[in-house]
Amino acid sequence: MTPPEPAPTPPPGFVLHKKRLRFLGLTVEDCIKAFFGGNAIMSIVVLALITYFLFREGAGFFGQNRQNLEVYRQAGLEYVDYLRQQTDDHTALTRYLSDVRLRALNHYAEERKLSFEDASTALAPFDEFAGKFGDAVEPLRGLVSELSDVATAIKTKFIVNEDKKEERRQLLAENKAAEAAQVAITPVDFATELKPLLGTLPAYKDANREFAAQLTTLVSRVPALPTPDLQQRMARWQQLARDYLATFPTVERNLEQWDYRQPVPAWKSFSSFVFGRQWLTASFWQDWYGILPLFVGSLLVSLVALTLAVPLGVGAAIYVNQIASTREQKIIKPCIEFISAFPSVVLGFFGIAVLGQALRLLSQQEWLAWIPGFPYSERLNILTAGCLLALIAVPTIFTLAEDALNNVPTALKEASFALGASRLQTTLKIIVPASLSGIISAVLLGLGRVIGETMVVLLCAGNRIAIPDFGRGLAVITEPVHTMTGIIAQEMGEVVRGSIHYRALFVVGLVLFILSLLINYLAQGIVRRYRISIG
Amino acid sequence: MNPPQHPFSVRPGAVHHREQPVFWLFRVATYFILACGAAVFLNIVVKGAGTVFKTEAPFINTTFLTEAPESLYIFEWEGKKMEMGDREFRAFKEQNPAAAKVKAESFVYSAGGIWPCIVGTVLLVVGSMTIALALGVCAAIYLNEYARDGAFIRFVRLAILNLAGVPSIVFGLFGFGMFVIFFGWNVSLLAGWFTLAFMVLPVVITASEESLKAVPKGFREGSLALGATKWQTIRKNVLPYALPGILTSSILGIARVAGETAPIMFTAAYVVRDKLPWEVEQLGDFFFQGVMALPYHIYVVSSKIPQNEYTERVQYGTAFVFLVIVALIATVSILLRNRLRNRYRW
Helix, strand or coil: CCCCCCCCCCCHHHHCCCCCCCCCCCEHHHHHHHHHHHHHHHHHHHHHHHHHHHHHHHCCHHHHHHHHHHHHHHHHHHHHHHHHHHHHHHHHHHHHHHHHHHHHHHHHHHHHCCCCHHHHHHHHHHHHHCCCHHHHCCHHHHHHHHHHHHHHHHHHHHHHHHHHHHHHHHHHHHCCCCHHHHHHCCCCCCHHHHHHHHHHHHHHHHHHHHHHHHHHHHHHHCCCCCCHHHHHHHHHHHHHHHHHHHHHHHHHHHHCCCCCCCCCCCCHHHHHHCCCEEEECCCCCCCCCCCCCHHHHEEEEHHHHHHHHHHHHHHHHHHHHHHCCCHHHHHHHHHHHHCCCCCHHHHHHHHHHHEECCCCCCCHHHHHCCCCCCCCCCCHHHHHHHHHHHHHHHHHHHHHHHHHHHHCCHHHHHHHHHHCCCHHHHHHHHHHCCCCCHHHHHHHCCCCCCCHHHHHHHHHCCCCCCCCCHHHHHHHHCCECCCCHHHHHHHHHCCCCCCHHHHHHHHHHHHHHHHHHHHHHHHHHHHHHHHCHHH | CCCCCCCCCCCCCHHHHHHHHHHHHHCCCCCHHHHHHHHHHHHHCCCCCHHHHHCCCECHHHHHCCCCCEEEEEEECCEEEEEEHHHHHHHHHHHHHHHHHCCEEEEEEEEECCCCHHHHHHHHHHHHHHHHHHHHHHHHHHHHCCCCCCCCHHHHHHHHHHHHHHCCCHHHHHHHHHHHHHCCCCCHCCCCCCCHHHHHHHHHHHHHHHHHHHHHHHHHHHHCCCCCCCHHHHHHHHHHHHHHHHHHHHHHHHHHHHHHHHHHHCCCCCCCCCCCCCCCCHHHHHHHCCCHHHHHHHHHHHHHHCCCHHHHHHHHHHHHHHHHHHHHHHHHHHHHHHHHHHCCCC
């Protein structure tokens, strides 16, 4: 056998196996791929960074809040608040009485045509009664204001001390031991400080006994009122007053059992945030960081917005997709897309300048008085913000719902027509149910858009931090609220970095972030789970 | 006589007539939305046009567009009502010493113009879009050209989807925590750029991917078959065809960046600043300065000053300029995209 001929070496220009340039074991191609891959990871990195920084700035909140609550207890603020609650409840009853008086006065003036003097004379027994009732609380109120001063003084002392400790720590960190030693810290001895506070308990008990006795006699002797309706109200008041009297022993027991040494459990700092009904900052008494009023505000505004936006957005999607002619489609779709480009701050400005006033005027029309909450006087409220947010949500819902309708296989439509269904039947019974998952996810994403919207609610929701009065039924939508997004935008610029308030705002941001992830997750889950596909 | 009907044509019967009211309901919903949008738009355009345009030549209120905001002073002078901006008022007082004691009502930001805000917004948009495009296009190239379906890619896509749903105020908080505080950039252009860029990243990635997908597979296969490497293929045969689409779709991202207020509130925007951005001593300072921005200015003038006939001019004027800029960008983007979709048919 002849040995195989060696393959002829190709001319240098035709080398197939070029030696590749390698860099850390990677070819140039691999490097390019890695570069692009790195960019793709960016979105994950950003998401992780957002999570990290929200946690980083917000995590300290719960520790600080616990300390905040501990001081609240140790300085005796909690003790005083038990008493204050009692006087506040009394004030509520007094307010009820003055409401009844106003109604009675109206009755005298309008139905019996009495002059103001005569009406006042007729109400004299009532006034005397109300006056007695109101005065009964005075000793108690005096006690509360006295004790408030004591408690505030203790708290101030404690805070000054903490500041000094911080100062010393900083001085030590800067290696200025001599100066650090000069910072005088007198530790607050809560036991002695609280003694005058706790010493008032017997006096309080005496005062309370007398107070209770006075009220009991007063409640059993309510003055007569002119109409059955007012009588009924008075009976209701009597009931309320008796309930109020029944709370007295509990208050006393609370005061007796109260102990400043009782530790504040860690979950308390969490639950006072999640279920706290007050968001009160920079107050002279005690700061509260409860997210509930903000959360409820966000939720109410979003609900109003969605109630308006869902029928409109989905209706428009059905119209454009199923009913409109091609020419109409070509005009409407870009127009709605154009609406989505409206900057939210401009919409907010529109709300302040035009819509708030217009809606209030509308609410004062007589033929609209049947709508709950109408007429109202607050220009900026849930309704104003909700209407504007609806305009923001509509394009989102429309675009996504239209996509969903578009994705329904034509075979379904054709089959329906072939069976003799009319256009409306096909649309409502075949197309819409088939795309329902897409429509629901569109609504959810609309909700996400609305709940995260900042400028409109900041400018138009009224910014009153309180849980609206749900006792008014649907009329609740005419009350002003504050929202989670709004509070961050409003207060972030003014807080001290690292303070508990600052961290609380980051925790609110964290709640928003988690909420948005949750909504996204739900929307995607629904689409994946219920998608109709014809194989 | 009626023309003979086609045997298969739909004859409007009872069912057809019963359908009509329901169809009208949907129609009304649709046009109601358009009417609301038009009402907002027209209200701002009509009232704002009074500030921006003038009845005599050159028809455009150049002071409003080219000067910084000032306080407005209103006072009575020799029986006449005078309105003057801050500087003008001071000059007037120097000329007429008797005017020094005149009682003037003042409204902040209500005179002068919005030039620094326009400049700031343009700077913010240009910077953040550059960053977002660079990151977004590269990410889209990876997702569309290199990646194979797998757990990792699904995770990346999930992250993009979720990023798109994060509220803008959360981006603001994040930018504040990371760039302003952790990196120590303070309230600066740079912090604003990155915050906005990250916010708009999902939009850019989605738009770029869509354009890359529109380039037919044959282009890539042909190039690869001729021995080109993957990168050569992408560079020479994919990107040139996808780039117009990427750019036009990304304009919608510009509208979003320009329109958002919440992310720049604590990362880049100043309520008021005397100097224009290029009046800096060193080049490095340029990136670390806060700017005034149109959306933030609207927020300030609509919430921090009272509403009356004098302040209304600047409020509506600013809103008008801002809305027109954003609307123009959006319209261009929508129109271009629709034309482009029909342009290339492979």
